[in-house]
Amino acid sequence: MPDQMPEQQVGEMPVFSSPRFPANLDTEPSADWQFSHWCQFILLRYMRELLEQREVVWRNEQVEGVHQIRVAARRLRTALQTFSALWDSSAVRQHAKYLARFADTFGVARDLDVMILYLEAQLHGAHRERRAALEWMLERKRRLRAAQQPMLEEALLKLEEDGYPAAFVEFFSSNPCDLATEDGQR
Numbered sequence: 001m002p003d004q005m006p007e008q009q010v011g012e013m014p015v016f017s018s019p020r021f022p023a024n025l026d027t028e029p030s031a032d033w034q035f036s037h038w039c040q041f042i043l044l045r046y047m048r049e050l051l052e053q054r055e056v057v058w059r060n061e062q063v064e065g066v067h068q069i070r071v072a073a074r075r076l077r078t079a080l081q082t083f084s085a086l087w088d089s090s091a092v093r094q095h096a097k098y099l100a101r102f103a104d105t106f107g108v109a110r111d112l113d114v115m116i117l118y119l120e121a122q123l124h125g126a127h128r129e130r131r132a133a134l135e136w137m138l139e140r141k142r143r144l145r146a147a148q149q150p151m152l153e154e155a156l157l158k159l160e161e162d163g164y165p166a167a168f169v170e171f172f173s174s175n176p177c178d179l180a181t182e183d184g185q186r
Contacts, residue, residue: 057152
């Protein structure tokens with residue numbers, strides 16, 4: 001059963017979970033590792049990269065946060081598909097579907113971020129005649145992006161409420177090999 005999140009005030013930064021990743025995840029990979037160990041290492045690294053972007057996305061101070069969380073989710077899903085034969089296929093499919101739904105939440109916000117960056121660049125070199133139209137479009141895109149932020153926060157809270165980070169790390173830390181061993185060998 002997932003840990004319950006404490007009640008949050010609207011817009012208040014939640015305390016994001018910190019799943020216990022295997023200590024070997026911070027070591028340099030070794031050419032001597034078995035293939036299954038490499039696969040496990042890659043999956044857990046990508047999950048950690050995804051989780052590192054939660055606060056950046058929540059704070060909405062850097063447009064790269066949304067991009068990076070989407071990139072990490074895409075890499076993670078690709079790695080799951082690539083290495084799926086090493087784990088229970090139904091469990092892997094469930095993880096891939098969950099991550100796809102999670103990543104889909106961020107698509108519109110990312111598109112708006114890109115449009116805002118483009119319009120800002122266009123505005124700087126625009127003639128007076130075009131400036132008013134560009135400013136109007138830019139303000140409209142900023143309002144639309146602001147309207148997306150609560151949906152992103154909701155997706156991040158759901159990730160926590162579902163206990164997904166800990167469940168993912170637990171499942172992929174113990175299968176198919178145990179990263180907690182000293183040398184990563186079975």
